[in-house]
Amino acid sequence: MKKKVSIHDIAKQLNVSAATVSFVLNGKATEKRISEEMEQKILKHVKELGYRPNRVAKSLRTGKSKIIGMLVEGIADPFFSGIARIVEEHAYKLDYKIFYASTENEPKIAKDIISAFRDTQVDGYIIVPPPGIEDDIQALMDDNLPVVLFDRYFPGLASCNIVVDNFDGVYQAMRHFVKNEYKNIGFVTIPSTQTQMRDRLNGYHHAINENGLSPLVKMVSFNVKPDHERYKQEIKHFLEANPQTDAILFATNYLAISGLEAIKQLGLSVPDDIAVIGFDDNTHFSLFSPSITAVAQPVQEISDQVMQQLMACLAGNEKAPAKQTIVLQTKLIIRESSQKTSYLVR
Template sequence: MVNKKLSIVDIANQLNISKTTVSFILNGRAKEKRISDELVQKVLKFVEEVGYKPNSLAKSLRTGKSNIIGLMVENISDIFFANIARYIEDRAYKNGYRIIYCSTDNDAAKTKDLINMFRDRHVDGYIIAPPVGVEDDIAALIKDDLPVVLFDRFFPELESSYVVVDNLDATYNATKYFIDHGYKNIAFITFSSHQTQMQARMDGYEKALKEHNLASHIKEVDFYQDPQFIIEPITEFLEKNKGFDAILFGTNRLGVCGLKAMSNLGIKTPDDVAVISFDDNEVFEMYSPSITAIAQPIEEIADNVITILLHKLKTPAGSRQLEQVTLNSELRIRGSSSVDKPLVGSK
């Protein structure tokens, strides 16, 4: 085994053949170039003995393909994004691609840096859950005819392929469920965000209340990685507003933090306040009582995302079509919303 990392030139010099011949053999083009089987075996045997590993970046420059897909999500440790990534990775690997993951933390500057990093690595395709503020960067990828699929959220002003759920319909149905079971003072706790999915969730909540002439009670919380900075404003909100009989949380992260805040204040669910959270989480089934949640079709989202991207990767540049998919969610009824109140309008 040699100590220094060998190059194709080193291999060619050691075997006294041309570097072009070595390159053709290592890139699987020996038959095309009518290189003898004997020479192919000689090169491959030497490569195995010295442990030669080709420079992937250099190879991508030669072939135009890295067989790598860049996946950017809000937080890879979040169960929703982690499960999406797992399904995407499995499908990608079966189709000859590897995945590079990273978390944007909803930070536009960080996301811009990550996009540039992926460009430098010559990744073949991009899957992105984009924060607000990177519209121009996504537009530049699309303009350069690079395969891009957005998911979870998108930019209405930008023509892009995406996979999302019907967020407005999801929160409308959840709020309507509360109303149909007699709840009148329904709060909505959400992140302060201009992202399309968060705005649509708020719109669905407000639409249901407006149809029944009920007042809205919205608390917007700044996004933080540290749960304590989410729990504190929710606690303060609940302390100042003691008349709520139901709460809809805009994400599972808010749901978990909100339940901790409620526990700290001695608020019992569903006896004191009924609860529904967006984004189901296996943790919700472990609560007592278990938590009603809006479940996104994770496997279906991931399948659509990677199917669209793989189709783009197989389609010649200039011929790729927009593919935009909106999926339905499921309201999973559990114990946290099971106490019926007198129906709205009844005495």
């Protein structure tokens, strides 16, 4: 096995001190009055050797790893992957690298990943928290490690949170259904007490009560990993048991996909037999026939706020932002699936 080259090896080959090599590699040649000729000689030699600095060793010297740990529910989800892509772009411009991991909304996985990130000495944490990790997040903050939560948070924990107004997002979708004269509006969600799902359910019930309608809620069974086939079957049974349903709002992107498959298998037509809105837009919803109305979350704005808050924390205690919950607005993108044909042809 080829021996890994160290700073000391480079110093010995060039007959200079290891400190000189280190100063050049860390961009401190001018500060340390190292000649430009020597700087270029070292950089050329390093390039020829293909030398790669040890990030862990560097972090021990500087106290900074220039790495941010990011935990999301599932990196394959279009919403989370969209956030991650923009966050990575921001980080790259600031000379930071992002280490991603998916928790599958499972506390044990999240705890293990946080422990691994601690061992890697990441500089900050961006977390979509599963239930049951309040103590782990509090421990990070107790150690003065920058932490930003997004998508959801723990009401009893004083943390920096970036979320959307889930209540209003669902409420506006329901108002749209009511405006289009739908009377039997179903809501398909999961049995979760997490803030984002709780607020979506509350938004639905508020609109139902406000308009004197009867609630039609389906809580699909939820495991750690999404099971689209089972979701589809449960939604089919729900619609068969409630044939009066003339509109349905899906609380998540993956439920909307499973629900649309269920509707198709039942031979129902969207929107003539049943209107549809999904929470979270999908890159393909505009291409569906009919196109799918969706509550869109502001992916760019969420990403910008996440990085802005984290960078402020990393800048130092004097500039660290106050622990607060920043609430951003959703946007209802109205397409064909939520409007009666008579409305579309007017």
